[in-house]
Amino acid sequence: MPRRKQTPPQHGRRRSARQRKARYLVVAVGAVTEKQYFAYLADLYDVVIDYRQKNLAPSQLAKMAVDIVAKQGTNTGVDAYQQVWVVVDVDDFHDLAQAERVLRSEPQTKLIVSNPCFEVWLLSHLERVPCSVMRTKDVEKRAKAKGLTDGSGSKQIVISALANKLDAAVDNVTRGNGVGNQEGAHPRWDASMAPWTDMPQVVAYLDEHHQRGER
Known part of the structure; x- marks a missing residue:
C-alpha cells in the first residue's frame, strides 16, 4: 500500500510547515539488531521511533520506560509517545513477570517478548519457525543461513531480505511459531513456548494507525 501523500491546499498555496510524524519509543537491550529493525519500521510507516538502549534487566528497562513517560508529561514542547515498547529476549533474563x-501502571507501555531471541521475528519473515529451534544459538545460526543477518557476530540485518514480507511474518507467528506449545498454561517467556515473539502486536498497532509503504 503506498504512503499517503499530502495534497497542496487550495489556491496553490503550500503548507507552511510539515505535519508532525507520530512518535513512538522503544526501550531495549539490543544495541544492533533490534535498533536496526525498528529504524526499518520507522521508515516503512513514516513515523518516528526513538530507540533507547541500556544493558539492563527487563524489570529495570520497564522502570526506565515508565520514568520516560512520566517525564514527557511535563514537557509541553514535545509530542507524547503514542506507544512505548519494552523489547526483550528470554535467553538471558528471569524477571519478565x-x-x-x-508496565501495568502505564497503559500505553507494552512488554514485547521474543523467545528465545529477537531473531525468531526475523526468521518469521521467511518461514514458520520449527518448534525444534528453541535455543538462541540455533535461531541465530538459522537466521544467518537464511541470509537474514551478516556482519560482526551476525547482528546486522540484511534489510533487502525483509522486503514485502511483513504480513507473512505476522501470519507465521500467529499461526505457526510455537502453536504446538501454546496449549498449556505457560507464560510466553517459558522455555517451552519457544520459538515465539510478540512483535505482531507492534505491527498491528502501526497498521491500524499508519499507512505502510511496502519495500
Whole structure:
C-alpha cells in the first residue's frame, strides 16, 4: 500500500510547515539488531521511533520506560509517545513477570517478548519457525543461513531480505511459531513456548494507525 501523500491546499498555496510524524519509543537491550529493525519500521510507516538502549534487566528497562513517560508529561514542547515498547529476549533474563507488572501502571507501555531471541521475528519473515529451534544459538545460526543477518557476530540485518514480507511474518507467528506449545498454561517467556515473539502486536498497532509503504 503506498504512503499517503499530502495534497497542496487550495489556491496553490503550500503548507507552511510539515505535519508532525507520530512518535513512538522503544526501550531495549539490543544495541544492533533490534535498533536496526525498528529504524526499518520507522521508515516503512513514516513515523518516528526513538530507540533507547541500556544493558539492563527487563524489570529495570520497564522502570526506565515508565520514568520516560512520566517525564514527557511535563514537557509541553514535545509530542507524547503514542506507544512505548519494552523489547526483550528470554535467553538471558528471569524477571519478565516483574517487568510486565511494572508496565501495568502505564497503559500505553507494552512488554514485547521474543523467545528465545529477537531473531525468531526475523526468521518469521521467511518461514514458520520449527518448534525444534528453541535455543538462541540455533535461531541465530538459522537466521544467518537464511541470509537474514551478516556482519560482526551476525547482528546486522540484511534489510533487502525483509522486503514485502511483513504480513507473512505476522501470519507465521500467529499461526505457526510455537502453536504446538501454546496449549498449556505457560507464560510466553517459558522455555517451552519457544520459538515465539510478540512483535505482531507492534505491527498491528502501526497498521491500524499508519499507512505502510511496502519495500
